[in-house]
Amino acid sequence: MAALSAWFWNERFWLPHNVTWADLADPAPGVEYPKAGHLFxxxxxxxxxFAVRILFERFIASPCARSLHIHPGVGRRAQPNAVLEKVFSSITKNPDSRHLDGLSKQLDWEVRKVQRWFRHRRNQDKPSTHTKFRESMWRFTFYLCIFTYGFRFLWQSPWMWDTRHCWYGYPYQDFLIMFIHHLATVGLISFSYVNNMTRVGTLVMCVHDASDFLLEAAKLANYAKYQRLCDFLFIVFSVAFFITRLVIFPIWVLNSTMFESWSIVGPYPSWWLFNFLLLVLQVLHIIWFYLIARIAVKAMLRGKVCNDVRSDIESSSEEEPDTPTDGLKASPHAPKGENGTNGHCAAAKARVQNHSSW
Incomplete structure (x- = not known):
């Protein structure tokens, strides 16, 4: 294990030339540098x-939802049926015509009745609007607070106004103020933390946090059935996403990590890794914005926001139509509350929550 650890943390890969882990482990008095153990x-x-989230959803988000007439409620449940339940659990949750015909004959039910059973059974597993509202209100509050905190700190930092300060004196840079801020994220940012890329890391996080809370605000408006407000907030989110991810991020951040760092610090092996990951993130930004733009355009043309096609986890808990509707579009004049008209301003954080790490 010692040999494996020594190989993985090879300082010639992670650090610039003429810098060793020992240099970071023995700083001058009054100076503290990041250590891998801090990540624990x-x-x-x-x-x-997580505990704060539970308390927030129970004592703040739930009362807000009820005040907007979004109640927990219990959706229509499928009637107990051992045969269909076995098929649903072990074979398919959305049977094709062959399965439907077979089950119809076996149970002596109409095909439409079998379809309806599977639809109700699928809806049992979907979160209610009340649940989704509470989750979105938590994410909105968290993203807004973390962005406000990060922006307030960066406003006083010289590297926000001149990104070359991210690299002056690197990696011998005090990190204490950034310690709590960086603990808020995990994943890819762990490596950037260990080799002390904290300054440029704060810029990356701030750019990504700038639009997240707007998306959650749009979802809150959607769940509360304020469709015009939802559409407006989603358009604002789309514009903010474009400006921060497709303009500021490449021109401001990538320019610094790729060119300014090259001239001030010089490239080293992990430098290539981090810049590769940032470029991959930029490619994802372009893909996400394409999908977001499609929704925004539909919102302007139809007068309402449709499902966020990036999301494969946020889905409507409302009733699906009794007959197949593949390929059909919802009428822009249908009343609010009907399936397909109450559109989701949803996003996948998985967070592609994706976008808080680099």
């Missing part, structure tokens, strides 16, 4: 944030 603090922090 993220575990209790994550549990603490």
């Amino acid at each position: 603090a993220a575990l209790p922090l994550a549990l603490g944030i």
